[in-house]
Each structure stands twice: as structure tokens, then as C-alpha cells.
Amino acid sequence: MSWIRITNTENIPLREGRSVLVNGRDIAIFNLGDRFLAVENRCPHGGGPLAEGLVSGNTVVCPLHAWKVCLESGAVKKPQSDACLMTYPVETVGDIVCVDVPASARAA
Amino acid sequence: MERLIVVGNGMAGVACVEQILKHAPKFEITIFGDETHVNYNRILLSSVLAGEKEMDDITLNGLEWYQSNGILLRLGVRITAVDPVAKTVTGEDGSVTPYDKLLLATGSTAFIPPIPGVDKDGVFAFRNLDDTRNILERAREGAKVVVIGGGLLGLEAARGLQVQGCDVTVVHLMDTLMERQLDSAGGEYLKKQIEHLGVRVELSKSTTALLGNGHVEGVAFKDGASLPAEMVVVAAGIRPNVDLGRKAGLAINRGIVVNDYMETSDSSVFAVGECVEHNGIVYGLVAPLFEQGKVLAATITGNRGPVYLGSKQAAKLKIMGVDVFSAGDPNAADGAEIVKYEDPTLGIYKKLLVRDNKLAGVILVGDVNDSHRYMEWLRADTDISAMRRSLLFPEPTSDDGQDVAQIPDGETVCGCMGVTKGAIVQAIQSRGLNTLAQLKECTKASTGCGSCTTLCQHLLKAVAPNFEEEGKKVLCHCVPFSQESLREIVRSQRLKSVQDILSIYGNGVGCEICKPALSYMVDVVWCGDHEEDRSARFINDRVHANIQKDGTFSVVPRIRGGITSPAELRKIADVADKYNVPMVKITGSQRIDLLGVKKSDLPKIWADLGMPSGQAYTKGVRMVKTCVGTEFCRFGTQDAIGAGVELERRLENLFTPHKVKMGAVGCPRNCAEATVKDIGLVGQEGSWQVVVGGAAGKSVRKADLLITVETTEQALEAAGLFFQYYREHGNYLERTYDFVERIGIEKIRKETVYALDPAKKGLLDRLRKSKAISYDAWQEGVRPVNPTQFVQIEAIERPLERFSHEQFQGALV
């Protein structure tokens, strides 16, 4: 477990996302109201910044060409695709959002 | 000719007269009504109260109808006595009128329980137009209102008042809402939905007194509690008006007793409607009353034969977003089998009572899609053994038309108006009907409570050769309503935020299609006075710049009419240098684009530029392209630059269903392409042509002429009228080139430039109001809606902290 303090919860408004670079990994963190979720900030379609996407339930819609990605599993929901993004566990401690970022080789 | 006198100008009486007229012009008819309005749809009073309909919209038979059928109408006259021997009726005005046949259709009166204080000012019944008018007059924002009675009427009144902005509590004597139609579980689901809308509900509350000195101030209950109230609406039931029947010497129980031919105990006196009791039952819904009317019409015209054998009753709550249907005997205790389904999250509750393989009763809350199917099983006493596996969820049909094809011709589609499928199909075919509006006018189907609308539409779709679906296309599956109905919902239900619309009328979640559309809708309906929710906006509208393929943004400052200055150009150049802007480009719309800007630099660039946003990223006012016009051009007939810059100034910062691009040219040579713009001003010798709906993008379309006017001010006003009309009636993402074709330029002219002054003034006032609230989006660089809108969370570059989850919890606290 490699938990990283990212930011204050209020910096990620309700149903919006924000991106952060952690040791070179671009991570998109979303505030769903009852919890925060995090995925790679790179749309499997063309690398779009998912953090800027519109949140729809537990999915995010890429701002570039509207691919839909599940924030819990990282799977692409629309269009049909096997592509899957890496997800990261998120916890809030007090009002700090923390993400568990593995230090594995996949990071780089 | 025989003289027929009808007492009561209400729904049942007049519907019966319509049936009588169908038989033959046999009578000289006089109708007395103590209300002052022509026959109207009482059912829709709830919609009037909720602001969904105007009072004028609910008229059923206008004065012309009475006149053209030779009916003498005596409005505002109450009949106080009947002399069954002399065969006369006496009016409150002293008039004595003789009859050969008398029809009593006196309906019922709201029951006001004998509670001390019910005579106080501010206490109302909810039965007729006058009540509704009086209630509406008092219904001001924030007024505390108590509705006594949690039945159909009480709940509809409560919701209506709450929509008017009142602070409403429903108090109900029983421990279940609508206990006559629902069981306690169904009542509980209903209660949750009603409370979710913001109406408070208190059950098992016995009202003991209405408090206050002259004017009502509160309501006291048996349990010692009390509630403040400046208005009280009593919806505690109805009592049949049998007084005249008694005076006429008729047999009376709860209502005027009639037999299967609708005859009373006096061969010259007849009765129909809520004042009637048939086989021990007094009906309080229109469908049975219309059935009675048909039978009575036959009897009274000497065609005695058809009989009335009672009706299966169905009740539907008419509150948008709260679906409740109940029919048959929903609380049958006598060993009926119960088939049930419930989903607490979705708020769906379905319960069927089955006896001897036949449906005995049904309760639906939260999903009433199948109500028609159940109603038919009830009506026809269908043996449902074969359907047992799909009682609660019909097997989906692959063929859309099949549902409709399965309905037998004799089956009633519109219960309120008693119109069968056969009659509808016949009308569609013989009169060539194509729209729901035509069908309504011709058959009256779907003009009652409206619950058969979908079915009527399916019938039209299946039968009509050129069926035109009216606004049926739904916005998206999250909020399955057409944009037109959604605008109506937003307005009438006073919804001001996207999330409210989604939670009350949708799936609570929303998606990339509906959220931006609803964001636009609340903005335009409330002229900018809505609750802005940036999370429901596309990224461009959060950061006021256009996102590019690499995640950077573009900056297009407003350069009105394409007119700039050396100083402005210098500023743009300096900014481009300072922020290493990778590309500076003259756009296709006479302005300058700085491309490839980092999100976090946006506020700084805007501040340095000191120019307003050109809104090149949003569904809103883009620009007005201009040509040099009379300023420099030897052919110029009008000042295109002056007009174009002023047009841009007047409309900039406003949002629209899709982008609006404009142009102003000094002569028909059209150098700035005004005739292929959403709105164009084309200069002529001594006049301007205002053209709309042009495009030269995905589609190429020459704009239509809206009007030709003499002065620039008139041209600007015409452009403003069209602009606001498009804002209010355009569907989200519908460019003017589609909008103008959908609505038709003739209709657009009639409703904008040729509209009556009040309508024009309305459009311009709303435009002005929106404009007054609007502001340059780039000001948000300094004051963002979300403080961290443009802040990039700092990158983290350090060895990762490693610890177990438990340690992690401990370490951070």
C-alpha cells in the first residue's frame, strides 16, 4: 500500500473531476458525493483528459469524443470495447483525499 | 317539440345532452347552471391550480356550441324548486320555467366537515373554477397552507399549491394516503414520492378546529398539536346534490335512485352524474357518468333499450412525476390471491388481486405503464390463467404496433370520454387524421385526464398514413420527456436546477446528453435566474474555452463585428509572446484565435488581454461578421459595421440552443455572408432585410426572409424577437437552419415580428431580463464559480509513502 495525500476534498467539486500527476502518473479523481473514485487520466480512445469529462452516475464521459468509462472498474462502457483503464483506490481521511498509487513498474 | 330542462351545466349533464342531440333534434333544450362559466373540464382544475393550464384552456363546450345546437343557456341561475305536478322549475331569479322532461345533473358539492372555524376567511373548498380562482389569488410564495384530506383531490390541490410556491402540509384523518384506492404499502410509497416533491404529509390527524380571528391562522388537531396556516383547503370528500330530487318527490338514498335505464321514480324526471345512485353506488369519476349519459340519452329520446349495469372504477393521480393508478377493488379481503412487486429504490410498487383467475383489483405506484392492460382485464372479466407468468411484466413485443393490434375494436381507449378503439380507428381513417391534436378535436379522446395519450399516439402511428408525432422524441432515456414537455415541466413545476429535474422526473443521474440540455433549459426558462450547476456543463462551459485534442484550450476574444485596433492587436501579440502560444490564427469568423493554451494559464491570459470572451466554445452568441458597408464601400447602402457591432453588443453573453452566428452586410453583394448565417441583416437602398435560418457549415441553407424594415433600430428589434423566440422554442443542439424548417417561417413571423404587441413585448422583456443578468464569462477568471476551477493540483514527485491501510489511517489522523 502506498497511500498519497492528494488534496483537500473541497478542491474537487461535487460530480466533477480533477487531475494530478503522481510520480509521472496522470490520475483523474472524481467526487461522486458519497465517495471519491480515481482512474488513469487518459481516455483509451485518443488519450483525452477524462478529468475534464462530464460525470454520469459512476461513469465519466470523455470531453473529446464522448467515450464512456466506468470509474469503478475502469472499463469502457460506450462504445463497445475491451479497453480498460487502471483504477486507484481512494480514501478520504478527515478532509484529505488520499489515493493508493502502486510503486510498481507499470507506473512509468 | 317537447321542452327539456337540464339543471346543472357540468360534465355529466352536458355530455348527456351531446348524446341526446345525436339521437335527433327532439327537444327544445334549456340548461340552467349556477356557475357562470360554460361547460368546462372539471378534472383539469388540478392542472389550472398547478399552472399547467390556463382557465381558458379547459373549456369543453364554448358558447358557439350551445348556439349552434339551439340550446338556451341560463348561466348564473340556481334552480331552487321543482314542482313535479305543474312540471315547472323555479330559479333563484324568480323565473318559473315549464318542462315536459326534466334532467337533473346537479353533481355534488364539496363536503365541509362541521369543524369550528370552517367559515373563516381563507378556508376554501376545491370543486369549481371560482374556488380555483380564489385559491390562486391567495397562493403567494412561502404562504403556509394546510390541505385537509389526503385523497386524490387533496393531494392534487397540495401539489398545485406547492408548485405555486406555497409551503404545504397535507393532513389526513386515516393512517394511509388515498386509503380508498391504495393499501397501506402503496400509500407509504405514495407518501414518499409526495414528500420527495416537497409537500409535507401528516397522517392520523383529526382536525378539531380552525384557529384565527376572522381570518384563518392555524389548524388544531385532536392530539393537541397545531399547525400555522394562512390558507386551508378542505378536500374531505363530496356529497351528491339531491335536494332538488327530493323536492321533486323522487326516491333518494345517498343519491337520486335510478334503474338500469337511468329512470327515476318519476317518469318525467331523469338524473345523471354524481347526483345519481345506481345499484347502491354513487360514482365520482367521469367515465361512469358518461356511460350513464349514453344510456339515459337513449331512454329519454324514446329509444329505451340500452341498459346501464354499473362501471368498473379506475383512479389515477394527476401529479406529474407521481404515478398512481388504482382500479377494481384493491383492498379485497376475501381470500383473493395477491401478486406483488416492489422496488424501494425506484419507488415502484405493483399489486394485483386475483380471484378465480380473474383480476379483481390493481394498485400501481411509480410505474403505471400497464394500467390500460389491467383496466381491460377488469372491464372484460378476462381469464388471465394464460398470462400468469407475465402478470406484472408483460413480455416485450418486438413489434411496436402489436400492442395496439391486440386491442379489440370494442375496447374503450379513453375512459374519461368513453371512446373505443373502433371509434378512433374509424375517425382516423374516415377523416384522414394525422395528429393527436386532430384526434382530440374530432373524437374527444385523450381530452380528459390524459392517461390514454400514449395509447392514442400508438393508434395514430399504426393507422394514420402520415402520422406526425408531436414533440414525442424524448430528450434521452435519463429524462424520458420531449424537450417541449420538459420546458413546460421546468416552468410549471418551478424547477431551477438540473439535479432537481433529474431527481424528480428522471433517473437521478443524467448523462452527457441531458445534463447540458437541461442546464440550458433552466437558464432560458428562468431568464438566467436559475441555480447554476457547473458539473452539469460540458468542460468548455466550465472553463470558458474550447478544449483541443491535446487537452489544451483555445482563446478567442470578442472582436465585435471584426473591428479591432492597433492597440488591441498589440495586446494580443504581447499575450501570445508571454504565454508561448503555439499558434495565432485568423479565424473563419473575422476574429483571432490563440490556440494551445494550458487550462491554468487561461485566467491570466484573459486578465492580460482585458477583452471580453468571444464565446467561441459554447452554445451561445458567437459573432456578427460585418462588411465595410457605407463606411468605405462604394456600393454600400447601409451602415453594416454600425448595425453589426450594435447587434453583437445587444446579444453577446447570452446562451442559445446551439451557436448563433450572425452577419451584417451593406448591400446584397453579401460580402460577409449574412444570407448564410443564423441571423443576417442585409442592407438595401432605404431598408434592411432581416434573414434567419441560414447556414454554410455541415448544411448549406440560404436564410429565409423574416421581414423588411426601414430603420436599423427596427432591424435590431426584429433580430432580437427571432433570437429570443429561438431561445425559448428551439431544442437543445438544434441550429436555426433546422429550427426554422421545423417550425416554418410563416409561423415564426406570426409569433415574432407580426405578433400582437403583448406577445412581442413578452419576448423582448424576457430577452432584456436575461441580458441584464448575463455577464462576460471571462470575469470568472477572477471569480470562478468553483474556486479551484482553474487550479491544477500540484504534481507529486517523491518516494511513495508505503504503509498498510491501518497504518495509513493512523498516520493521517
Ligand code: SRM
Ligand atoms: C476556429 C474555427 C476555424 C478557424 O480556424 O477559422 C472553428 C473551429 C471549430 N469549429 Fe467551426 N470554426 C470556425 C468557424 C466556422 C464557420 C465559419 C463562420 O463562422 O463563418 C463555420 C460555418 C458556419 C456555420 O457554423 O454555420 C463553422 C462550422 C462548424 C460546425 C458545423 C456547424 C453546423 O451545424 O453546420 C461545427 C460543428 C458543430 O458546431 O457541431 C464547428 C465546430 C468547430 C469546433 C468548435 C469543433 C469542436 O467542437 O472542437 C472547432 C474548434 C477547433 C478548436 O480546437 O478550437 N464549426 N465553423 C472558426 C472559429 C470562428 C470564430 O471566430 O468563432
Ligand SMILES: Cc1cc2nc3c(=O)[nH]c(=O)nc-3n(C[C@H](O)[C@H](O)[C@H](O)COP(=O)(O)OP(=O)(O)OC[C@H]3O[C@@H](n4cnc5c(N)ncnc54)[C@H](O)[C@@H]3O)c2cc1C
Ligand atoms: C379538482 C378535481 C379533479 C378531478 N379529477 C378527476 C379525474 O382525474 N378523473 C375523474 O374521472 N374525475 C375527476 N374529478 C371528478 C369529476 O370532475 C366529476 O366526477 C364530474 O365533474 C361530475 O360531473 P357532474 O356533471 O355530475 O357534476 P358537476 O361537474 O359538478 O356539474 C354539476 C353542475 O351543476 C351545477 N348545479 C348544481 N346544483 C344546481 C342547481 N340547483 N341549479 C343550477 N345549477 C346547479 C353545479 O354548480 C355544477 O356546475 C375531479 C373533480 C375535481 C373537483
Ligand code: SF4
Ligand atoms: S473544419 Fe472546423 S471542426 Fe473540422 S477540423 Fe477544421 S476546425 Fe475542426
Ligand code: FES
Ligand atoms: S479521446 Fe476520449 S473519446 Fe476520443
